[in-house]
Amino acid sequence: MIASRRPVLAAVLTVVGGAFVLAGGLVLWVIGTVLAHEFGLSSPLFVGGVVLGLLTMALGGLMGLVPRARRLLGALALACAVASIPLAFGGFVVGFVLTAIGGAIAVARPPRRVVVVTAGSPSGPSPPWT
Numbered sequence: 001m002i003a004s005r006r007p008v009l010a011a012v013l014t015v016v017g018g019a020f021v022l023a024g025g026l027v028l029w030v031i032g033t034v035l036a037h038e039f040g041l042s043s044p045l046f047v048g049g050v051v052l053g054l055l056t057m058a059l060g061g062l063m064g065l066v067p068r069a070r071r072l073l074g075a076l077a078l079a080c081a082v083a084s085i086p087l088a089f090g091g092f093v094v095g096f097v098l099t100a101i102g103g104a105i106a107v108a109r110p111p112r113r114v115v116v117v118t119a120g121s122p123s124g125p126s127p128p129w130t
Contacts, residue, residue: 006067007074007109013102014060014077020095021056021080024088025049049088056080056099063106074106 025048032046056077063073081090081099090096 007063007070007106010070010074010102010106010109011060011064013098013105014063015057015102016060017081017091017095017098017100017102018053018056018058018060020053020091021084021088021099022050022053022091022095024084024091024095025051025053028088045087049084052080052084052087053091053095056084056095060102063102070106070109074103077103077106 028049029046032043036042036046059073059077059080063070063077066073077099081096081103084090084096084099088095091099
C-alpha cells in the first residue's frame with residue numbers, strides 16, 4: 001500500500017503567502033479606486049489582486065486536503081506567485097516569496113512510501129495447501 005503524506009509545510013506557506021497577496025491586492029484596490037475616482041476613470045483590473053490572493057489561499061488549502069494533487073496545485077501556486085507581482089505588488093514581496101517556496105516544495109517533494117506488514121497467524125505459518 002502506498003500512502004502519501006500531506007504537504008503541510010507547502011500548504012501553510014502557500015496560505016500565508018496568499019494572505020500577503022490578498023493584503024497587497026486590497027491596498028492596490030483602494031489606491032486604484034481612489035485614483036480612478038479622482039480622475040473619473042474605472043477599471044476592473046484593481047480587483048485582480050484580491051481575487052488572486054483568495055485563489056492562492058484556496059490552492060494552499062487544497063494542497064493540505066488533496067495530497068495526491070499536490071504537484072498540480074503547487075504548479076498553480078507558482079503561477080499565482082508570478083501573477084501576483086503586477087497585480088498585487090507581489091504581496092509586498094513576502095507573499096510572492098512564501099507562495100513560491102510553498103509551491104516549489106509541493107512540486108518537488110516526492111511521496112513517502114509506506115509498507116504495510118501484516119502479522120502471520122499465532123500458530124505459525126499456514127500449510128501450503130490452504
